[in-house]
Amino acid sequence: MIEEAVFLIGSIAILLGAVYDLIAAIGILRFPDFYMRTHAATVGTIGGAALPVFGAGLVALVYHPLGSQRFFMAGIAFTVGVLILVIAPTGSHSIVSAVYFGRIGKKPELKVDQLEEDLPKRSDVAELVREHEETPGEEEEPKFTFRRLGR
Amino acid sequence: MNIVSAFDSVLYFAAVVYTLAFVLYGIRAIRGPTTADIILAVDCLSFDMAAFMVILGIYFKSIMLASGAIILSLWAFMLDIYYTKYVLYGEVEV
Numbered sequence: 001m002i003e004e005a006v007f008l009i010g011s012i013a014i015l016l017g018a019v020y021d022l023i024a025a026i027g028i029l030r031f032p033d034f035y036m037r038t039h040a041a042t043v044g045t046i047g048g049a050a051l052p053v054f055g056a057g058l059v060a061l062v063y064h065p066l067g068s069q070r071f072f073m074a075g076i077a078f079t080v081g082v083l084i085l086v087i088a089p090t091g092s093h094s095i096v097s098a099v100y101f102g103r104i105g106k107k108p109e110l111k112v113d114q115l116e117e118d119l120p121k122r123s124d125v126a127e128l129v130r131e132h133e134e135t136p137g138e139e140e141e142p143k144f145t146f147r148r149l150g151r
Numbered sequence: 152m153n154i155v156s157a158f159d160s161v162l163y164f165a166a167v168v169y170t171l172a173f174v175l176y177g178i179r180a181i182r183g184p185t186t187a188d189i190i191l192a193v194d195c196l197s198f199d200m201a202a203f204m205v206i207l208g209i210y211f212k213s214i215m216l217a218s219g220a221i222i223l224s225l226w227a228f229m230l231d232i233y234y235t236k237y238v239l240y241g242e243v244e245v
Contacts, residue, residue: 007154011161014206018168021199023187025175028195034187037179041195049198050171052165053220056205063209065155072214077205080220084198087224091194091231102238105185 003062010062013055021048031106038096045088053081162210171204179240190234 015072024044032039054069057077099105173196180192201220208217236243 004154007157011157014165017202018165018172021172022168022175024195028179028192029175034185034191037188037191041191044172044195045198049193049202052221053205054203056209059158060209062154062162063158063233065207066212067215069212073205073209073217076208076214076217076221080201080205080217080224083221083224084201087228088198091228092191094231094235095191095194096234098238099185099187104187104238 006058007062010055010058013058014052017048017052017055020044020051024048034099034105035096035108038092042089045084045092049088050081050084053077053084057081085144158209162206165203165206169199172199186234190230194227195232197223197230201227 021044024040024047027038027040028044031040057074060066060073060077063070080140100115176192178194180189180196183189183192201223204220204223205217208214233243
């Protein structure tokens with residue numbers, strides 16, 4: 001009885017996750033700009049990957065053809081689920097910040113952009129490049145050359 | 152309710168839907184206008200592949216297939232972080 005209930009919950013999670021995944025794939029194909037595609041992608045990673053993995057862990061607990069391996073399988077599934085829960089939002093956030101601050105692609109029309117003053121200005125970047133530029137003549141002499149060996 | 156045959160029908164539906172989703176992600180990964188779109192699509196593809204590998208591991212009764220999912224999800228995270236460091240700092244320090 002309890003095994004069938006656990007199996008039912010797990011398989012509902014797997015089916016729901018598959019549907020989430022299809023919706024996220026349609027969204028990532030159809031949305032017009034990168035930030036909206038990121039929204040669809042995060043739906044696809046949490047709803048479409050973490051949820052079915054937890055469901056698969058529940059199914060593996062009561063799937064008897066696996067023998068005693070089923071507890072290993074459930075452990076692996078819950079580990080992968082927790083990993084995805086921690087990792088996927090972090091990765092999406094870092095990609096979006098790289099696209100915004102690295103100015104990749106075209107920025108969509110925004111009404112309010114509070115982060116705009118944090119963007120590096122062109123003069124700041126030029127100053128940074130000038131600081132790190134190596135002036136000719138000040139180059140360090142290499143400590144080991146083949147010519148010195150020859151003498 | 153026979154659990155084994157019920158799981159077979161669940162897997163049948165999930166495999167069809169997941170394959171359709173993989174194809175759609177692949178289209179975006181191929182024709183994405185910027186590199187960030189490609190990275191995002193490959194990222195989703197990796198996480199979903201990890202989830203699907205766990206489900207397939209139950210069906211094929213193999214632990215080895217399922218333990219590859221841990222590596223796959225960590226690899227997707229590595230891809231994100233390396234792309235961010237390459238774009239913002241110009242170099243990838245390991």
